[in-house]
Amino acid sequence: MATPAGNHPLPSYLDPNHLGPWGVYLQQVDRVTPYLGSLARWVETLKRPKRALIVDVPIEMDNGTIAHFEGYRVQHNLSRGPGKGGVRFHQDVTLSEVMALSAWMSIKNAAVNVPYGGAKGGIRVDPKKLTRSELERLTRRYTSEIGIIIGPSNDIPAPDVNTNAQIMAWMMDTYSMNVGATATGVVTGKPVDLGGSLGRVEATGRGVFTVGCEAARLTGMTIAGARVAVQGFGNVGGTAGKLFAEAGAKVVAVQDHTGSIHNAKGLDVPALLAHVQQTGGVGGFAGADVMGNDEFWGVACDIMIPAALESQITQDNAGRIQAKMVIEGANGPTTPEADDILNDKGVLVVPDVIANAGGVTVSYFEWVQDFSSFFWTEDEINARLVRIMKEAFAGVWQVAQENKVSLRTATFIVACKRMLHAREMRGLYP
């Protein structure tokens, strides 16, 4: 597409030919542009973040030396509401990665129609090398540095890789100290005693289960007796596996960082969850055979749930997947090449941007509860979560049918239209 007059060429880190995560995102936007109708006029707005902040995070280490870390907070799109997205502490974090993650948050939030834009943050650090007090100082200084753009009405961080409820508590406290009032709504994923929400821990897995059941219903698959394979048996995979088993499905294979296990008759999921709790992984679980990590991908099953890391389903293993349906619990578990292989094979892929949106949906509930200082029961939260996930999935399903496109492209169509419609209605300032 020709660059509209007056637009400067994209800087190198926005170059679509440099195919990092941001390049993949730009390709995804290009793929949906033909479906945006008159809103395509505004599509450039999705191809650059609204705001990207790079901060220096200096801290004094326990041994008295001074260390500097690079931190980021990117607000990709704020047309529909404040920014929302997690904070990642990892040694490989880059600005380009945070930009892509912030854009995928825009898509996810618009797909489930929660009133947020997309944002993401991170620090380039290996937190496992820090002591607890160093980690606290790092978190607090980072929060202060990004404090100029975050806030309950501006941009609301949450946990992501290597960040947790304790880190959210430190972020909330630091922000509150700086503004002179307790502002619980500045972050979500907090401890329940500090304005966190019931049901948040299980929310993502519950969302995966909900859309999985809807996809099964629409394709004529019965959950009772369906064979499920799960990669990653942590928060997302463990909860999804538990809920599928409770609904009568057979969890026949599970893989995590300790290995892969298999039982064609169905694993005893509560016992497996207890084993993981005790030992840290599925390895060594009695009542299952050990299987090779690569063999796992070819296991006989009806539903495959990747819920561990990105880029797990690749062109090397996608052809061997026997499942009729892949439900992406993890972010970005399927490479674009593998996505094409699965689509060609007729495997239904329920993409991350809708399948794992249960987490941010309950984060939204947490923020609403913090604003109103009125807290809901877990049953209320779960019922509202299920309703939002079902409605969002039905909308995406319909768009996929109407346009004869994959659910991933359909989710992007729904989300991009919502964002660009908001952009158009707001108009350009000045």
Ligand code: NAD
């Ligand atoms: P977690 O840390 O609770 O669990 C991660 C699981 O992945 C563990 O079982 C671990 O053993 C497994 N794993 C790690 N390395 C592996 C490897 N090399 N091979 C196989 N398995 C491996 O994390 P989580 O919160 O369940 O998150 C899992 C995925 O879901 C991530 O991609 C995350 O970004 C995504 N996600 C999480 C949430 C949430 O609310 N927790 C929301 C949206 C998306």
